[in-house]
Amino acid sequence: MSLIVQHLWLIPALPLLAAGLLAIQRKEERIHAAPIAIGAMAIAFLLSLIALAETLGQPGYREAFNFNWLSLGDTHLQLGWVLDPLTAAMLVMVTFVGGLIFIFSIGYMAHDENYLRFFCFLSLFAAAMLGLIIANNLLLLFMCWELVGLASYLLIGFWFHKPSAAAAAKKAFMTTRIGDIGFLLGMVWLYADTGTLLFYDGGNGCLEQSALTRLVTGTVGAGMLLSTAISLLIFCGAVGKSGQFPLHVWLPDAMEGPTPVSALIHAATMVAAGVFLMARIHPLLEIQPLGGEGVSTALQVITWIGAITALFAALIAVGQYDIKRILAYSTVSQLGFMFIGLGTGGVAVAMFHLLTHAFFKALLFLGSGSIIHGCHEEQDIRKMGGVAKFMPVTFACYTIGMLALAGFPLVFSGFWSKDEILHSAWAFGPSKWPFLMGVAGAFLTAFYMTRQMFYVFSGEYRGAHHTKHESPAEAQAHDPHESPPVMTRPLIILAGFAIVLGFFGTPLYPWLQSWLEGRAAHFGFHEFTHAIPMMLLSAVIVFGGVIAGWWYYGLISHQRADEPDPLERKNAEVFGWAKARFFIDELYELSVIKWAGDFARFAEWLDQRVLGGVVYFTGLITTGFAWAARMADEYLVNLGFDLGCRGLKQGGGKLGGWQSGQVQSYLRVFGVALVVVVLVLAWGGGR
Amino acid sequence: MTELQAYLLIAALLFCVGLAGALTRRNAILVLVGIELMLNAANLNFIAFWRFNPNAAAIDGVMFVIFSIAIAAAEAAVGLALIIAIYRHYKTSNVDEVKELKG
Secondary structure (H helix, E strand, O other): OOOOHOOHHHHHOOOOOOEEHOOOOOOOHHHHHHHHHHHHHHHHHHHHHHHHHHHOOHHHHHOEEEEEEEOOOEEEEEEEEOHHHHHHHHHHHHHHHHHHHHHHHHHHHOOOOOHHHHHHHHHHHHHHHHHHHEEEHHHHHHHHHHHHHHHHHHHHHOOOOOOOHHHHHHHHHHHHHHHHHHHHHHHHHHHHOOOEEEEEEEEOOOHHHHHHHHHHEEEOOOOOOOOHHHHHHHHHHHHHHHOOOOOOOOHHHHHHOHHHHHHHHHHHHHHHHHHHHHHHHHHHHHHOOOOOOHHHHHHHHHHHHHHHHHHHHHHHHOOEEHHHHHHOOOOOOOHHHHHHHHHHHOOOHHHHHHHHHHHHHHHHHHHHHHHHHHHHOOOOOOHHHOOHHOOOHHHHHHHHHHHHHHHOOOOHHHHHHHHHHHHHHHHOOOOHHHHHHHHOOOHHHHHHHHHHHHHHHOOOOOEEEEEEOOOOOHHHHHOOOOHHHHHHHHHHHHHHHHHHHHOOOOOOOHHHHHHHHHHOOOOOOOHHHHHHHHHOOOHHHHHHHHHHHHHHHHHOOOOOOOOHHHHHHHHHHHHHHHOOOHHHHHHHHHHHHHHHHHHHHHHHHHHHHHHHHHHHHHHHHHHHHHHHHHHHHHHHHHHHHHHHHHHHHHHHHHHHOOOOOHHHHHHHHHHHHHHHHHHHHHHHHHO | OOHHHHHHHHHHHHHHHHHHHHHHHHHHHHHHHHHHHHHHHHHHEEEHHHOOOOOOOOHHHHHHHHHHHHHHHHHHHHHHHHHHHHHHHHHHOEEEOOOOOOO
């Protein structure tokens, strides 16, 4: 076993150490925050690169390091970590994108008084995420999974004095918890049936042949395979974490957090953890009983959920005005694409899109952060406009990110990864609908991104601060301004990767996919020619979306902030549905939350009236007893005692009167007594 | 009247003088003097009875009285010290005015 595998734990341990160090610093010592956090990330990045180099050596590289964590009698609970291409790719992506976002945060959070706490939480998040990636045990993965959820909660609610941020943090935490219950149940069930939670353990792990064979032969009622049931339960956790329909509601609200947090957690890394988890347990998902054909039930469910989410979230994104919310729904939609890819094409397809998406979505979020920063904390795209001429660097980078997300042909990474997904969705046996929904989603993606670009960057600045009677200097202060280099440089680097990354996975030379699936890469001219029709189709979709966006938003430029959206003028009702996010939040408000509220009120009634009554009655009886005891004490015991005392006192007073203090009167008594004694002796002494 | 009776009579007179002094004087020192007189009357009786007892042992009567006188000296010292302390405290040695020990 190589040195790096044995010391893989260092990668999450370093940011954890940084978080611990920052946690014990005083608020005033903010100067240490960024160097410690970024230094830890940088070292973790270097270690990740070494790990990556290790996996490049031979195709299908996989090494696991396990150790006993807990011994209960003869049962040993083992934890461990694993290094394979999947781990290595995620490690490098998270440490690299994370590091850039840390650097961006120096500029973005410069004026925040809780700067130190911010970096502490970011480091904690990075540690948990890296731990999740290297875990070779579902339990360890689950622990890190929950830690990631905690860090997300802390960071969404970072500005907790805003009620909306506090509510969003709570919502995110509770919504993902619903999915996690399924995850936990699936994990327990898996342990009950296989007796291990290790993924790879030299043939005995739960993702290896012997355990899978056992799982696939067992059934739970209604002809459902044991493996399907467990897979679907674990998938619940992924639905919650990756914001898939119907648990997507928390992700857009999570945009209440600072923008670097949105970029790091709610776009690039944490939400991808659900996809990563599914990729990790893919052998369990795809397993079919002997003689079984086609696609397993679990993968079909995943595909459908992904397809519904991809289309649904893209529709909602069209009707939003908040720059970050549009990107949030876009993230939900792209995660849906990843699940389509996972269900139809396997690990490599999903992971390719995950990696490219991480780069360009981090770029877009950081870009939006730069815009928000430049426009004086304005997030409404109606109040922007014409920002391109104020912020040229941001504009250039944002455009690259937008084209990558929309999947602009050939040059941008998003094109290659999305094309791959559509290609495998086309080949999906059971139904063509996921493919069609994916195509519609891709069209809408291009459309809403074009809409956002025109709103934000073209036309005149419509900011609220603009009035006519200003001196030029004041106007200068109120106009948007470009962000400092510490914020724009990470954008430039990410923009570079948003382009370059695609070339690792083109159909011509699918190096990334081969590496992830453990095959040797080779040039595939046949596959390439085979893929050309699909590439043409997706190019047409993208151009269609962009042109439609230009038609509606580019031709007629927006003049005032309160003008209705061009689509709203066309069809107010449909646009209203999208704007209101299809009333999903309201639906939950009226169903689940209302039921929960009613049940809480019932429980309160039960508590106050029934249980409270019993308690009150018991209290009453006790009070009665206490009253009786007091009466007995006061009137029987005390009265008798008092009488005795009074008698004693009176007697004492009388006796005390005799003691006059006059020495000579005592002496007189003494003398009289002596005379009496002498007389008695004199008379009686004779006898 | 025998010789013994004469001694006893003198001792009784001495006792009575002491008692009268202790009872009538208001000055604490003179009360103490009266008490000393009574004590000496008792000592005189001791010596008299020992001297005129036909089968008296060697010197036991004298020994008794010497002890008694020694104790009386100690008692007088303590008594005088008390009177001085009372005088310092009350600025008087009149026993009628010193009645704080009254219960």
